[in-house]
Amino acid sequence: MMKKAVELVLLLLLLFFTPHIMGKRYSPPGKPTLTRCRSPEKETFTCWWEPGSDGGLPTTHALYYRKESSERVYECPDYHTAGENSCFFNKNDTSIWVNYNITVVATNTLGSAFSDPVDVDVVYIVKPNPPEKQTVTIMEDKGWPFLRVSWEPPQKADTRSGWITLIYELRVKLEEENEWEMHLAGHQKTFNIFSLRSGGKYLVEVRCKPDHGFWSEWSSTSYIKVPDYFHREKSVWILLTIFSAFIFLILTWLLHMNSRSLKNCILPPVPGPKIKGFDNQLLKNGKSDEIFSALMVSNFPPTTSSNYEDLLVEYLEVYVPVEQELMQEESKDLHGGCLKCERSTSDSDSGRGSCDSHTLLMDKCGETKEEGRHTDRASSRMLTEAQRHQKGWEKDTLTYAHGDMVSPDMSNGRVKTWPSVFSPLPQYSSNPLDKQSSLEMAKQHCLSTSSCLTQPGHSTKEALGPSNWDFCLGNKQPHLLHPQTQVGRQLQAHSEVNISNIGRKQAPAGLQSPALRSTEYVEVQRVNEEDLVLLQPVVSGCGRIEGYPQMPKGKDYSKVKGVDSDNMLLLQREVMEEDWCPGVDQEINGGTGNCYTSSTVNTTQKPTACIHTAMPVQGDMALAMNGYVDTATMCTLPTC
Amino acid sequence: DGQRLFSIAVSRVQHLHLLAQRLFSDFESSLQTEEQRQLNKIFLQDFCNSDYIISPIDKHETQRSSVLKLLSISYRLVESWEFPSRSLSGGSAPRNQISPKLSELKTGILLLIKASEDGAELFPDSSALQLPPYGNYYQSLSADESLRRTYELLACFKKDMHKVETYLTVAKCR
Numbered sequence: 001m002m003k004k005a006v007e008l009v010l011l012l013l014l015l016f017f018t019p020h021i022m023g024k025r026y027s028p029p030g031k032p033t034l035t036r037c038r039s040p041e042k043e044t045f046t047c048w049w050e051p052g053s054d055g056g057l058p059t060t061h062a063l064y065y066r067k068e069s070s071e072r073v074y075e076c077p078d079y080h081t082a083g084e085n086s087c088f089f090n091k092n093d094t095s096i097w098v099n100y101n102i103t104v105v106a107t108n109t110l111g112s113a114f115s116d117p118v119d120v121d122v123v124y125i126v127k128p129n130p131p132e133k134q135t136v137t138i139m140e141d142k143g144w145p146f147l148r149v150s151w152e153p154p155q156k157a158d159t160r161s162g163w164i165t166l167i168y169e170l171r172v173k174l175e176e177e178n179e180w181e182m183h184l185a186g187h188q189k190t191f192n193i194f195s196l197r198s199g200g201k202y203l204v205e206v207r208c209k210p211d212h213g214f215w216s217e218w219s220s221t222s223y224i225k226v227p228d229y230f231h232r233e234k235s236v237w238i239l240l241t242i243f244s245a246f247i248f249l250i251l252t253w254l255l256h257m258n259s260r261s262l263k264n265c266i267l268p269p270v271p272g273p274k275i276k277g278f279d280n281q282l283l284k285n286g287k288s289d290e291i292f293s294a295l296m297v298s299n300f301p302p303t304t305s306s307n308y309e310d311l312l313v314e315y316l317e318v319y320v321p322v323e324q325e326l327m328q329e330e331s332k333d334l335h336g337g338c339l340k341c342e343r344s345t346s347d348s349d350s351g352r353g354s355c356d357s358h359t360l361l362m363d364k365c366g367e368t369k370e371e372g373r374h375t376d377r378a379s380s381r382m383l384t385e386a387q388r389h390q391k392g393w394e395k396d397t398l399t400y401a402h403g404d405m406v407s408p409d410m411s412n413g414r415v416k417t418w419p420s421v422f423s424p425l426p427q428y429s430s431n432p433l434d435k436q437s438s439l440e441m442a443k444q445h446c447l448s449t450s451s452c453l454t455q456p457g458h459s460t461k462e463a464l465g466p467s468n469w470d471f472c473l474g475n476k477q478p479h480l481l482h483p484q485t486q487v488g489r490q491l492q493a494h495s496e497v498n499i500s501n502i503g504r505k506q507a508p509a510g511l512q513s514p515a516l517r518s519t520e521y522v523e524v525q526r527v528n529e530e531d532l533v534l535l536q537p538v539v540s541g542c543g544r545i546e547g548y549p550q551m552p553k554g555k556d557y558s559k560v561k562g563v564d565s566d567n568m569l570l571l572q573r574e575v576m577e578e579d580w581c582p583g584v585d586q587e588i589n590g591g592t593g594n595c596y597t598s599s600t601v602n603t604t605q606k607p608t609a610c611i612h613t614a615m616p617v618q619g620d621m622a623l624a625m626n627g628y629v630d631t632a633t634m635c636t637l638p639t640c
Numbered sequence: 641d642g643q644r645l646f647s648i649a650v651s652r653v654q655h656l657h658l659l660a661q662r663l664f665s666d667f668e669s670s671l672q673t674e675e676q677r678q679l680n681k682i683f684l685q686d687f688c689n690s691d692y693i694i695s696p697i698d699k700h701e702t703q704r705s706s707v708l709k710l711l712s713i714s715y716r717l718v719e720s721w722e723f724p725s726r727s728l729s730g731g732s733a734p735r736n737q738i739s740p741k742l743s744e745l746k747t748g749i750l751l752l753i754k755a756s757e758d759g760a761e762l763f764p765d766s767s768a769l770q771l772p773p774y775g776n777y778y779q780s781l782s783a784d785e786s787l788r789r790t791y792e793l794l795a796c797f798k799k800d801m802h803k804v805e806t807y808l809t810v811a812k813c814r
Contacts, residue, residue, distance in 0.1 A: 043699050069691070095697045096806075097799050123802055162813030163699050163806070211654070212661070212802065 001073075008112065015057065015110030027055035028111025032104045034118045038127045041156040042096065042164050042210070045089050045122050046082040049104040049115060057108035063087040068099035096122050126213035128166060129154030131189075131206045136222040139192075145226055147172070147193040151206045151219065166208040171218070175201040199228040642755055646812035649748040653714075653808055656741055657801035663728065664794040671791075688796035690720050695803060702807065707814050708756050710807040715749040717800050718742055728793065738797075745804075752811075 015028060030052020039045035051061055063076035076087035087102075100122075104115040133152035138145050153159050153166055165187070171180040172193050185191045185206075196202070202225070205218040255262065695713050696702040702710070725738040 091698070091700065096699070097697055097803055121799075123799075158699070160813070161703060162809040163702070165809065212657075 008107075011107060011109065012111045015108050015112075026057050026108075026110050027053070029053060029055045029057075029059040029106035029108045029113045031113040032061055032106045032115045034102060034104055034115055037102070037118070037120050037125050038214075039094070039122050039125050040127065040129055040154070041158060042122060042126045043091050043156075043158075044094050045120070045125060046086055047076075047089075047102055047118075047120070048082070048086045051085060051106055052113055054106075055108050055110055057110060059106050059108040061085065062105045062107065063102060064105065065100050065102040067095065068101070094122055098122070124212060126164070126210045128157045128164070128208055128210055128213070128216045130216045130219040131168060131208050132219070134204070134206050134219050134222050136202075136204045136224045138224065138226060141194075143229070144194070145196055145229060147196065147202060147204070147224060147226075148190065149193065149204050149206065149222070150190040152189065153208060154216065157208075157210075165211050167211070168206060168208045169215075170204060170206040172202055172204050175203060175223075180205075196226045199226060201225045642752070643812065645748065645752055645755065646808065649745065649752060650805065650808045650812055652741065652745050652748060653718075653801060653805045656738065656745065657798070657805050659738060659741075660794065660798035660801045664798045667790060667794050671787075688792070688799065689724070690717055690796065690800050693717060693720070695807075702810055707811045708753065710811045711749055711753045711756065714804045714807045714811075715746060715753060717804050718746045718749060721797060721800060722746065724793065725797070728797065749808075 012028075015026075032049045032051045034047055034049045037045055037047035047063065049061065049063065051059065063079075064073050065076070066073050074093075076089075077093055078088035078090065079086065081088035098121070100120040101117050102120055103117045106113045106115075131151040132154055134149065135151070136147055136149045139148050140146075149170055149172075151168070151170075157164050157166060159166055167187055168185040168189065168191075169182065170185055170191055171182050173180045174197065183191060183193070193202075193204075201223065204222040204224065205220075207216045207218045209215045693713065693716050695717070696705050705713075722739065722742045725742055728738050
């Protein structure tokens with residue numbers, strides 16, 4: 001120990017002075033440092049140090065160590081085995097569970113430098129060598145390959161006696177990859193690697209570590225190539241892909257085949273315009289004129305102004321049953337009618353005629369008698385005569401009218417039954433020969449009545465109610481009236497029928513005949529062979545009865561207003577063709593036309609009609625002058 | 641059957657050793673660098689309480705020793721730490737309590753000794769002698785050197801555990 005210290009001092013002096021003498025700049029060595037100490041098997045160990053600057057002089061290093069339990073300093077026994085700057089401690093010098101205090105000293109001529117001491121316990125510096133004899137083999141597990149790696153512990157490590165226990169770890173990676181796959185193997189010395197890539201090249205390395213120590217270095221790399229094997233998964237996928245492609249093709253084909261029907265189902269077509277005569281092509285062409293011309297209907301709308309009257313029924317065929325014919329015959333034969341009229345004229349009641357249509361005719365008949373002075377007498381007589389005719393006729397429809405005629409009330413000569421006027425011509429039990437005559441008489445009667453009605457200065461239209469005077473009181477009255485008036489005349493032999501009065505005061509209560517627009521009258525022209533009543537219009541507004549009425553040759557038919565409850569044909573003349581005045585004057589003047597027998601009905605309308613006025617003409621002349629028909633005179637019907 | 645006992649004993653001592661290692665590393669990390677250097681120096685001069693127990697210190701000696709000797713040494717070592725380990729705390733978990741584990745380990749080693757051929761002979765001799773010095777050794781030290789004391793304690797404990805582990809492993813593999 002002392003020896004060494006003396007040597008050390010001498011060395012330091014030498015080192016100090018040597019650079020001084022030499023003139024160079026030398027320095028003592030730098031401080032070395034122990035880098036590490038390692039034991040590979042826990043039996044020996046080696047320490048390495050890093051020398052400091054040498055100071056320009058050759059420097060030597062020495063390692064000194066001291067064990068924990070003694071103060072004795074030992075120097076490294078072996079500097080060479082482990083290489084440069086190392087110290088190798090062999091088995092004899094190595095004690096386990098003993099702390100070594102190791103120091104390295106660098107020395108040159110100028111001085112020496114001590115390193116820091118390091119405590120070393122061998123147990124904790126064990127770093128084994130990497131595993132040896134590493135083998136990698138490919139093995140198969142039900143068609144799937146895997147790697148089996150096996151190795152041996154490092155040779156120096158005595159694991160067999162249990163002196164040292166090692167744990168292992170390996171790592172695997174594909175050749176083209178960068179990341180290693182680590183696997184801890186534990187104490188075992190074999191390991192299996194699965195999930196290999198077909199045809200891949202693998203690298204395998206192993207390392208070990210003692211239970212308290214450091215990991216060894218990785219062993220040398222083992223290369224292994226996995227053979228190509230057919231993936232069962234791949235085959236399944238390929239089949240699946242082909243199958244699905246096949247199905248897809250089929251679906252596409254089906255879709256294409258049924259594209260239209262599917263299209264209609266999913267996207268129903270929008271209905272286009274369907275206009276008859278509308279041509280889409282024309283529309284596309286853009287010629288609007290042609291398009292709309294196609295749509296045009298030639299007849300619509302009617303451009304020519306038509307006479308509305310034309311639209312109206314100008315004429316109609318009236319089917320007159322046999323009864324009517326008889327009635328017509330009877331109408332010509334005024335005999336009975338006159339008689340009845342006479343009887344009916346006995347009624348002197350004049351106040352009932354206004355409201356009660358039932359007794360209207362009767363009142364008229366009566367009035368004619370009483371108000372003989374009145375110009376309406378004639379008309380009323382005519383009415384009564386009409387009643388008479390009605391009564392005489394077999395027509396059942398003339399209910400109350402007949403009754404009225406028959407009843408003594410009828411004797412009043414008042415024309416009460418307006419509706420009776422509308423009734424069809426009552427059948428007459430007269431012989432067919434008298435047909436004509438009766439008809440004519442009826443006409444005349446009508447004319448006369450109309451003239452009577454028009455006397456007051458009112459137009460027939462005015463005088464007459466809207467609905468009450470539809471019957472042919474005048475010339476224009478339908479033929480129905482004629483016989484009735486004739487009858488009425490007959491009934492009221494001497495009574496005056498104030499038809500106009502009646503018409504005025506009469507309320508249209510009972511007579512709800514259809515409203516007539518005009519007071520135009522139609523007279524029965526004749527009855528043809530076919531039992532058709534031919535009517536001719538009578539000019540209205542003709543207030544004067546002058547001259548013989550000219551018989552209109554034209555065949556004009558009145559418009560049938562309707563049939564009332566009593567089966568009375570309500571006629572209405574629509575068109576006025578001739579304006580001829582009833583020839584009342586003739587009658588009054590004592591025309592001896594066709595008259596009813598023993599009746600006062602005067603048909604002044606026709607020249608052929610002769611009117612015998614059995615009744616005294618009172619003031620009738622004046623009436624006649626004014627256009628009124630003297631019913632009195634009319635009542636007298638000559639037998640023609 | 642012997643192998644099973646050995647395996648159990650080895651595993652237990654391994655666990656203890658790991659605990660000791662953890663305790664020591666925790667303590668050492670809590671120290672300052674300066675203190676660490678001083679402690680290192682100090683430690684070299686002190687001894688562990690178990691130094692009086694003669695034990696093989698290298699592989700050669702270990703392999704030369706008999707199984708029984710190894711077992712007895714292990715037993716004595718474990719027993720020596722049974723009392724001082726109470727000041728050590730392996731952690732809050734009951735699993736990490738060192739003292740009971742040492743007791744269990746001692747029992748196991750005893751079983752191993754009895755199972756060996758010559759167990760009965762050595763047992764009564766070694767156990768009685770060593771108990772008193774343990775208790776007195778650590779109590780005699782001054783209280784202000786607690787830091788140094790803890791360091792020593794942990795270091796010695798760790799070392800001894802490793803010894804036992806090694807001996808048992810060698811005995812098992814023998």
